[in-house]
Amino acid sequence: MSEDRKTGSAFHANERLRLLERMAESRLDVLVIGGGITGAGIALDAASRGMKAGLVEMQDFAAGTSSRSTKLIHGGLRYLKQLEIGVVAEVGKERAVVYENGPHVTTPERMLLPLYQGGTFGKLTTSMALRFYDFLAGVKKDERRSMLSSSATLQREPLLKRNGLKGGGLYVEYRTDDARLTIEVLKKAVSWGALAVNYAKAEELQRGADGKIAGAMVRDRLGGGLFRVEAGVVINATGPWVDEIRESDGSRQGKTLHLTKGVHLVFDGARFPLRQAVYFDTPDGRMVFAIPREGKAYLGTTDTDYIGDMANPAMTREDRDYLLNAVNSMFPTLGLTAADVESSWAGLRPLVHQEGKSPSEISRRDEIFVSPSGLLSIAGGKLTGYRKMAEAVVDRAVKLGQAAGALAFGPSQTRELPISGGETGGSDGFEAYVSEKTAAGMALGLEAADASGLARRYGSNVDVLFGLYPEAIKLAEKHGLPIKLALQLLYAIREEMTVKPVDFFIRRTGLLLFHIKEVRRWKGAALQAMGSLLDWSGSEQESYRRELDHALEAATVPLSD
Numbered sequence: 001m002s003e004d005r006k007t008g009s010a011f012h013a014n015e016r017l018r019l020l021e022r023m024a025e026s027r028l029d030v031l032v033i034g035g036g037i038t039g040a041g042i043a044l045d046a047a048s049r050g051m052k053a054g055l056v057e058m059q060d061f062a063a064g065t066s067s068r069s070t071k072l073i074h075g076g077l078r079y080l081k082q083l084e085i086g087v088v089a090e091v092g093k094e095r096a097v098v099y100e101n102g103p104h105v106t107t108p109e110r111m112l113l114p115l116y117q118g119g120t121f122g123k124l125t126t127s128m129a130l131r132f133y134d135f136l137a138g139v140k141k142d143e144r145r146s147m148l149s150s151s152a153t154l155q156r157e158p159l160l161k162r163n164g165l166k167g168g169g170l171y172v173e174y175r176t177d178d179a180r181l182t183i184e185v186l187k188k189a190v191s192w193g194a195l196a197v198n199y200a201k202a203e204e205l206q207r208g209a210d211g212k213i214a215g216a217m218v219r220d221r222l223g224g225g226l227f228r229v230e231a232g233v234v235i236n237a238t239g240p241w242v243d244e245i246r247e248s249d250g251s252r253q254g255k256t257l258h259l260t261k262g263v264h265l266v267f268d269g270a271r272f273p274l275r276q277a278v279y280f281d282t283p284d285g286r287m288v289f290a291i292p293r294e295g296k297a298y299l300g301t302t303d304t305d306y307i308g309d310m311a312n313p314a315m316t317r318e319d320r321d322y323l324l325n326a327v328n329s330m331f332p333t334l335g336l337t338a339a340d341v342e343s344s345w346a347g348l349r350p351l352v353h354q355e356g357k358s359p360s361e362i363s364r365r366d367e368i369f370v371s372p373s374g375l376l377s378i379a380g381g382k383l384t385g386y387r388k389m390a391e392a393v394v395d396r397a398v399k400l401g402q403a404a405g406a407l408a409f410g411p412s413q414t415r416e417l418p419i420s421g422g423e424t425g426g427s428d429g430f431e432a433y434v435s436e437k438t439a440a441g442m443a444l445g446l447e448a449a450d451a452s453g454l455a456r457r458y459g460s461n462v463d464v465l466f467g468l469y470p471e472a473i474k475l476a477e478k479h480g481l482p483i484k485l486a487l488q489l490l491y492a493i494r495e496e497m498t499v500k501p502v503d504f505f506i507r508r509t510g511l512l513l514f515h516i517k518e519v520r521r522w523k524g525a526a527l528q529a530m531g532s533l534l535d536w537s538g539s540e541q542e543s544y545r546r547e548l549d550h551a552l553e554a555a556t557v558p559l560s561d
Contacts, residue, residue, distance in 0.1 A: 013493045019197050024227040028054045031231035033202045036066035039237035040186040041390030047192035048413040058201035060503045065239045067179035067507050068347020073384045074173040089136040091384040102422040103430040104459030109175040112278045117164040119281050126169045143172040157276040159331045179507040187420035212374040233397040236377035240310040240350045251371030258353035263319040264300030266343040272297040282326040294514050313346040317558045343516045343555045352380040421459030444469050450484040465491045479529040501548045
């Protein structure tokens with residue numbers, strides 16, 4: 001019998017079956033297929049307008065592209081080089097919106113663009129470009145660009161290559177946790193009444209008497225049940241799988257997807273002691289980020305055409321060696337090798353195909369496709385622009401629904417709507433909020449670093465975690481877990497529909513990416529704790545253990561090319 005019988009939350013792992021039954025019991029206004037950041041944003045936009053919204057995801061939430069990005073809410077400086085002025089202006093301004101609505105998952109990050117003799121950017125053109133960038137993105141005065149001499153550039157990052165260095169440009173981007181951003185947006189949608197379930201696959205689109213799409217048959221991939229979910233509008237927000245859904249609808253015509261793969265490598269800070277986030281030229285003319293985070297440094301990304309398993313893209317030796325060559329070219333004293341790679345991840349970009357363009361040249365613009373059957377599909381776009389993309393899709397869904405005689409719904413409400421955990425007094429009040437909650441956590445008995453880390457990660461939801469402290473103490477003692485991990489595990493299961501160990505270690509905490517040694521150390525105890533909380537059978541326990549071991553191996557061992 002499960003130790004965890006408290007299933008009051010609408011986002012508890014044990015609520016999945018009941019939520020699927022509720023979806024099947026009443027007709028939805030909108031059914032969203034896909035639980036990445038785009039689908040989560042659509043669910044929130046729809047639910048906050050008063051629509052009955054449902055969302056199904058065949059894997060875990062954010063398991064695809066939305067946990068595998070460069071983890072930046074950025075304005076896309078390189079798109080200015082490609083003269084995509086509209087993209088830069090829109091996503092640049094959206095950065096501030098995302099930051100204000102969720103300062104616990106978004107952090108300003110000064111980015112250094114080193115300038116070299118013969119490099120992509122000259123000093124004058126960089127100064128003008130960054131000034132124009134600040135103007136387009138509506139950057140706040142204290143975050144506007146500054147130009148640095150070569151000595152000032154090296155002061156900010158002493159590891160940089162010195163030969164040919166002319167100076168640098170300093171500007172602001174925003175670092176994020178992409179998976180947690182997705183989860184927090186989805187939790188906010190649930191708080192507005194949306195029904196969301198992971199490991200639930202839309203197997204077949206359903207048509208009404210008029211031939212229009214009217215729902216989907218949804219399979220519970222864990223329990224096996226099949227549910228008929230009816231909806232006024234079905235939205236295909238499945239990222240790399242968009243064309244598969246369009247194919248099943250018979251509407252895969254005209255523009256199609258072009259999948260490209262991006263790989264990132266993680267190094268320990270002792271081996272790559274990066275002080276400053278850097279955006280730099282590679283020997284082949286592309287550009288790559290190197291970013292410090294949580295005592296580590298991560299590097300990326302590659303950009304190559306991809307055909308293969310869309311659910312499990314992986315790093316190859318060629319990907320790894322390309323990035324090692326790039327980092328050693330820019331930081332030549334390090335001498336990094338394959339043995340220094342602690343972890344990695346690979347993700348897919350579902351871009352809209354443009355004939356004759358290389359992966360790096362293809363536009364990141366999003367596009368909405370409306371099929372004759374009424375299926376709405378959204379493709380392309382960037383993490384930064386998820387809210388505006390969602391607004392545009394739901395606007396279109398409202399028009400389709402009105403044309404079919406549905407109730408009218410008002411405009412989007414999300415521009416000034418904090419996401420889950422975002423009620424911290426905005427960005428200006430965030431540090432004071434963290435200080436207050438750190439003291440509260442320490443009063444419970446937590447170490448200062450743990451209390452502060454939890455407050456920063458969970459924002460205004462940290463009080464819920466602190467409320468679990470007595471139970472977490474018992475769980476930690478029973479299974480030999482650190483108290484911080486026990487708190488996160490209880491919260492993840494009860495409030496974030498965490499079903500599997502890989503959900504927890506990759507997408508709810510990011511530990512497998514940035515603290516992989518901790519995962520190896522605590523995986524056995526965590527599996528035992530999850531098994532007791534979720535009432536796993538012996539075979540389920542073993543299956544989930546193998547899945548976690550496979551994820552650990554995939555993060556460190558490249559595929560053969």
